[in-house]
Amino acid sequence: MEGSMMDDPLAETHSLCRSFADGNRTRLPVLFDINCHIDAGNSIALVGVSGSGKTTLLHILGGLDIPTSGTIAWPALGPREKLRPAKIGFVFQRPSLFPALSVVQNVALPLLLLDGSDDALVAATDLLDQFGLLDLAEKLPEELSGGQAQRVAMARALITKPRLVLADEPTGQLDSSTARQFLDVALYLIGRSGAAFVLATHDDAVAARLDIRWSLDAGRLSIDAWAQEARR
Numbered sequence: 001m002e003g004s005m006m007d008d009p010l011a012e013t014h015s016l017c018r019s020f021a022d023g024n025r026t027r028l029p030v031l032f033d034i035n036c037h038i039d040a041g042n043s044i045a046l047v048g049v050s051g052s053g054k055t056t057l058l059h060i061l062g063g064l065d066i067p068t069s070g071t072i073a074w075p076a077l078g079p080r081e082k083l084r085p086a087k088i089g090f091v092f093q094r095p096s097l098f099p100a101l102s103v104v105q106n107v108a109l110p111l112l113l114l115d116g117s118d119d120a121l122v123a124a125t126d127l128l129d130q131f132g133l134l135d136l137a138e139k140l141p142e143e144l145s146g147g148q149a150q151r152v153a154m155a156r157a158l159i160t161k162p163r164l165v166l167a168d169e170p171t172g173q174l175d176s177s178t179a180r181q182f183l184d185v186a187l188y189l190i191g192r193s194g195a196a197f198v199l200a201t202h203d204d205a206v207a208a209r210l211d212i213r214w215s216l217d218a219g220r221l222s223i224d225a226w227a228q229e230a231r232r
């Protein structure tokens, strides 16, 4: 790969705003003038109170939603249509597993869709093992607790070895000890692959495990100055 492509940010926004129609022909502004970028290897905690816009920003960073004004681009990853599942892995806040597929089939699916790989089930089994979820492999999603389903969804997001992993409250339904173990594995796997990680969370103990802190306050983003220094 050429040097310039390797140095390009995975994602960057300029003056990005997002508002939603609220039914009375007025628009509800949710994100204001967001200027941020994500480089390879960054680990970013996206924090903010409920309703501050975390999910909305993650969806835009993942190419799942578009800004009302301003821009988002993925200079190192390519066009929006080609981002998932190969380049960006996404862990949704709400349950997103396919109900008719077993856990191991759910985890294997993105790799199967991508290249029809014979090894997809082997790779899925290996990932479940790393997360300590092997005994769930043959279960259906409806048999899982909320926290188990979110950990399975993280395994599924990682199976294509994406260069950017976006996770919306993946520890929201875990007790603190399980959350810590889960993060240990996720950070190890993501770090080993050199991917970048953006994790939305309410939990300060979780946020403290990541290098950079992005705070959303009523739709305005501030980037932690100490973390920016540490990143250089």
Ligand SMILES: Nc1ncnc2c1ncn2[C@@H]1O[C@H](COP(=O)(O)OP(=O)(O)OP(=O)(O)O)[C@@H](O)[C@H]1O
Residues within 6 Å of the ligand: 020, 021, 028, 030, 048, 049, 050, 051, 052, 053, 054, 055, 056, 057, 093
């Ligand atoms: N599709 C939509 N239509 C209208 N309003 C929306 C839509 N999506 C989000 N919003 C509004 O945008 C605001 C931010 O929502 P968002 O889900 O991004 O917040 P959040 O920080 O992720 O919250 P939480 O921590 O509770 O998940 C909220 O006021 C929400 O009601």
